[in-house]
Amino acid sequence: MQATLTIYLLEDSVDDVYIFNNIVNADQNSTYKTVSFDSLSSLQTAIEFITPDLLVIDLNLPESTGLQTLVAVKAISLDIPIIVLTGNDETLGVEAIQLGAQDYLIKEEITPSSLMKAIRFAKERSMLFTALEQRAIKDKLTKLYNRTTFDLRLENFEADFDRYQRPYALIMFDLNGFKAVNDENGHVIGDKILQHVADRFQMFNRASDFICRYGGDEFVLIAPDVEIR
Structure with a gap:
């Protein structure tokens, strides 16, 4: 039996939440549990209680816009893999990756297949980064700090x-x-x-x-x- 992947979706648009959930539910090869939040504060509260497998975030919120939203999410994300949702702005997506997101998706182009690939890539990239980070700060033999x-x-x-x-x-x-x-x-x-x-x-x-x-x-x-x- 395939494990359920828990996704926290940060999105203040009810229509976009509905569309995203439809895309997720259309994927017959994976099982997802999606919980949506419309503010940074509500997302932070949820993360403090239950850590999801993945964060999918829209950068434009009433309280924050652009890369500032990603910076705020990174501060509370506890190293959870992050996929950024953008409009038709690939440059912003690339900048988001440079700032610490694992991947980005253009809203109008999301399909079950592209979402699945992005999720897999985000999790693998996050695991690799964590492993490299641990090697940089820990002693290889004793696992204590170096x-x-x-x-x-x-x-x-x-x-x-x-x-x-x-x-x-x-x-x-x-x-x-x-x-x-x-x-x-x-x-x-x-x-x-x-x-x-x-x-x-x-x-x-x-x-x-x-x-x-x-x-x-x-x-x-x-x-x-x-x-x-």
Whole structure:
């Protein structure tokens, strides 16, 4: 049995919602559940309760127009794939993709087939982007954040302290005798130890804490909102 794909449609035109639903229902090869919203606020409220598989958005709303609408949706979308609906303006569609949408469709040209292709492409592109993003910010071996991400996050913690006097603790530590483990047992065993240590960190640190592999057997923990005595 094919899984139902949940689509949130941001569209303030009742006629366009009706047309879109007819196109969706005409697709005999897929099962969709479409929920429509006529404002950014109602869309945001819905996303906070249930995350859809896909967002399809019209850029022209009473409260927002053009690419500003996409920027607003991106701020609340939680990395949900986005397909933009446009009039006869392919340039706007291309700009939307450059701004973070996964694909665009021209309203007058939507068919069940083109919609299905756009949905598949949007989901694949979103998954690829997420994977690449994770590789850029995470350490491949331990799945902890890497040193580059640490440098960026430390700047944020310092800025919060300078502006709001929000205290934080920074703890650096390494594994004693780890070189001997690698020399005597090989790097495969050493890698497993590093992974085990990383798993323990992720089990016991607070949700607000930041932990990274600084390099080799060195780790860094940043703990915000600590009490200074």
